[in-house]
Amino acid sequence: MFSPAYRMFTVSATSSPSMKLVESAISQNQITVFSKTTCPFCTATKRLFSDKFPDVPVKILELDLLEEGPAIQSYLAQKTGQRTVPNVFVNSQHIGGNDTTQAAYHNGKLSTMLKT
Numbered sequence: 001m002f003s004p005a006y007r008m009f010t011v012s013a014t015s016s017p018s019m020k021l022v023e024s025a026i027s028q029n030q031i032t033v034f035s036k037t038t039c040p041f042c043t044a045t046k047r048l049f050s051d052k053f054p055d056v057p058v059k060i061l062e063l064d065l066l067e068e069g070p071a072i073q074s075y076l077a078q079k080t081g082q083r084t085v086p087n088v089f090v091n092s093q094h095i096g097g098n099d100t101t102q103a104a105y106h107n108g109k110l111s112t113m114l115k116t
């Protein structure tokens with residue numbers, strides 16, 4: 001029914017190393033930030049979590065330092081519709097970028113999610 005090329009695409013799209021890395025990071029950590037070391041919005045997000053939620057560990061993946069960074073960014077775009085960093089997850093839920101993360105802090109959503 002499906003051509004071999006279609007099957008190859010489907011298999012790689014559902015079991016790629018970048019997908020596994022992303023899915024395991026967000027399922028195993030309360031907070032995951034996909035970041036780049038050169039990105040000022042990422043710095044603001046990381047600072048928010050370290051300043052306001054110092055007791056909650058944050059998993060940070062710096063995509064510009066990882067060989068699989070571009071593949072991770074592509075998978076995140078496919079998963080969330082968001083191509084930019086930072087790309088933030090809390091309790092496996094997609095929060096968004098820095099703007100939405102800052103807003104979620106100011107409206108109390110982050111505190112509720114992190115029960116602090």
Ligand SMILES: N[C@@H](CCC(=O)N[C@@H](CS)C(=O)NCC(=O)O)C(=O)O
Pocket residue numbers: 036038039040041042083084085086096097098099100
């Ligand atoms: N409004 C976004 C801005 C994010 C943004 O522009 N990030 C830049 C890096 S500073 C980006 O992802 N550029 C594309 C890329 O690095 O691939 C937010 O609040 O997160």
